[in-house]
Amino acid sequence: MVPTPYYLLLAAVLFAIGAGGVMLRRNTLVILMCVELMMNAVNLTFVAFSHELNDMTGQVFVFMIMTVAAVEAAIGLAILVELYRLTRSVNIDEFNSLKG
Amino acid sequence: MEIYLFFLFGGIAVVGALAMVFNKNAVHSALFLLLTLVMIAGLYVLLNAQFIAVAQIMVYAGAIVVLILFVVMLLGAELGESIPRWLTLRNSVMVLLALVFLTVSGTAVYDWLYSTQPITGTVTDEVIARQGSVQLVGESLFTQFLLPFELASILLLVGIIGVVVLGGWRLVQHRQRGE
Amino acid sequence: MTAIEIPALNFAALLPLFIVVGTGLLVVVLDLFIADKKSLGWLSLFGVILAAIVGNMQQGGAGFDPAFQNVSLLDGYANFFNIIFLSTAALSILVALGYLGRVGLHRGEYYALLLFATSGMMAMGMATDLMVVFIGLETMSIALYVMSALNRHSRPSGEAGIKYFLMGSFASAFLLYGMALTYGATGSTNFSDIGSVLTAGTVAPMAMLGLGLLLVGFAFKVAAVPFQWWTPDVYHGAPTAVTTFMSVGAKAAGFATLMRLLMVSFPAFAVDWQLAIAVLAVLTMTLGNVAALAQKDVKRMLAYSSIAHAGYILVGVAAATTEGIKSVLFYLLIYAFMNIGAFAVVGVLEQKEAIGTKLTEYAGLARKNPWLAMVMALFLFSLTGFPPLAGFWGKLYIFRAAVNADLTWLAVVAVINSGVAAFYYLSVIVQMYMKPAADDAPEILPSTPATRIALAVAGLAVVLIGILPASLVDMVAKGVFG
Secondary structure, eight states: OOOHHHHHHHHHHHHHHHHHHHHHOOBHHHHHHHHHHHHHHHHHHHHHHHHHHTOSHHHHHHHHHHHHHHHHHHHHHHHHHHHHHHHSOOBGGGOOOOOO | OHHHHHHHHHHHHHHHHHHHHTOSOHHHHHHHHHHHHHHHHHHHHHTTOHHHHHHIIIIIIIIIIHHHHHHHHHHTOTTOOOOSOSOOHHHHHHHHHHHHHHHHHHHHHHHHHTSOOOOOOOOOHHHHHHHOHHHHHHHHHHTTTHHHHHHHHHHHHHHHHHHHHHHSHHHHHHHHTTO | OOOOOOOOOOGGGGHHHHHHHHHHHHHHHHTTTOSOHHHHHHHHHHHHHHHHHHHHHHTTSSOOSOBTTTTBOOOHHHHHHHHHHHHHHHHHHHHHHHHHHHTTOOOHHHHHHHHHHHHHHHHHHHBOBHHHHHHHHHHHHHHHHHHHTOOTTOHHHHHHHHHHHHHHHHHHHHHHHHHHHHHHHHSOOBHHHHHHHHHHOOOHHHHHHHHHHHHHHHHHHTTOTTSOTHHHHHHHHSOHHHHHHHHHHHHHHHHHHHHHIIIIIOGGGHHHHHHHHHHHHHHHHHHHHHHHHTOSBHHHHHHHHHHHHHHHHHHHHHHOSHHHHHHHHHHHHHHHHHHHHHHHHHHHHOBGGGBTOBGGGGTTHHHHOHHHHHHHHHHHHHHHTOTTSHHHHHHHHHHHHHHHTTOHHHHHHHHHHHHHHHHHHHHHHHHHHHSOOOTTOOOOOOOOHHHHHHHHHHHHHHHHHHHOHHHHHHHHHTTOOO
């Protein structure tokens, strides 16, 4: 038996790596991957709690998060491909035509 | 035995995540993400959530990562940004914030360990072994959480319409021009 | 292997939501056969109004029971928020009918996306379970990401879309982590179950961390400082009709869930979150107003002004009393009318390639188009909070709620902020009435009847609520949950 806090800490580490990656990286595609990693850390937390609490809610929630993550990835990539047509770049720093 | 598997899967997952962030080539990043996701699927099996583990492989590895890889290659964006220096003031602040976050969550987890936990559920490992996690998830999905399940269908529809709106314009124009 | 028994669901309680979704589906299908996209807009408008009427008829009758296994509840609170969302949607459809044709974006899917986004907001207002909150939020957000990026030939629109998407999904991850920890600490995702476990007082630190992450997530969604930096670019870059819709709708939906969650699930930590929200409110108001002062573009200025208004609303949330909830409901409905009105005027003056939104391009508007200048001045005075317009009463109730909740200092900061805000609102009015038009100023295209209806309705609402606030106060009194 692995104690539940191990999973929780692992998830926290993965979440922090993902959040750090979003901040550090400038390539929009890699930022998207980092967000997916954060979602996965959340999923791991949910499943660990679900196991600990003997309750199915957490797993159903994970199922929902997966659905949303798939839709989000599709939409985000569609927007990015369209923007790439206009800018020829995936670097977030170059998406700066608006300044106030 | 389980604990060794946990450290194996968890260790590879963390290494994969770090490699994903600190890799210049976006294709390599995507592949490291895939590695991490598969390792997390392994952890789900350890947590007796077989259905989620399978869904993880199918949805994340099979659909999302492939989609991302496809776009990376389509755009030829694999080289991404040139990273002159990792060690800047901004980046150090970010790393510091991440460490603060880890400390806070670690403290919360530590405290949670020594407090009384509300064990509410009835779905113990024995029940899962008897009924299977697919049936249990399905039951919960179609009774307690029917509304989120139905709303998710709207969400998927929005996704479909969204992609058509963003990507299908050229098609419409071609058709109008009679091509 | 036993068959699954579907429990009692109480479909009737969600009838308004189903009407909106059904209209959206109808629009998607009819879009294939109908070439005149305007008729789809009118159809959507009809569906939205029908949903509002049905929702109001249900009030007081059956249907107040929790629906779908206690994951959602159409109480007075949800119904009032439905009115806010549906009026926002209705006015935005009218604005879009005029705007989209002019900038060459008229597509049937726009109305479908707008209706689905509205249904997501309604789900958030009715939600009493974190899972419904999450799905509703994502339905709304994803529709809004697409709508922001709708103009595929405009770089600002695409940039707005990708920024909104990245920030939105980043915020969702924090929100989800907060939900996960809350679930772990309490063993439930149901609002009232979470509340009862936490009031019993066993597992504080993890739930506290969960609450903190939830607050971060919602602060992103309602554009509160320090999580506001995406807002100006997104509101500025998105097509004006979309900005109109999301600057009110997304914000109201965020507040709907936030208030119910804080008051029902986290009363045990009231002292902590009250302070956190008060600090957020001060930062949000001040930064929004100060940044707005420096803007040279009216659309961008209104984006900063909407950040500042989120700050005023947070003052009402920080009060954490029934009076506070009432004042927020009151303010949000008024804000919907005046903000949509102001953005609608910006939309009328805007032409292709984002010409016509600069402050100097508003010079001499009073002479060129006196009616338009008059309604714009009306909305701006209301946003400033001049009596006897609606915005004045909105601010008054919020500040009074703060004072009665022993947050006098917060009310004082808010009043000072309203004074600062007057400068930039008035500078637009000065441009319109005192400055002569430049010789090369772009010609104003005639507005469509739909836009005129939207402006008239919003203007009338601002004036009527201003003269007769009592009727709305009565309505708000029914909008408080037990």
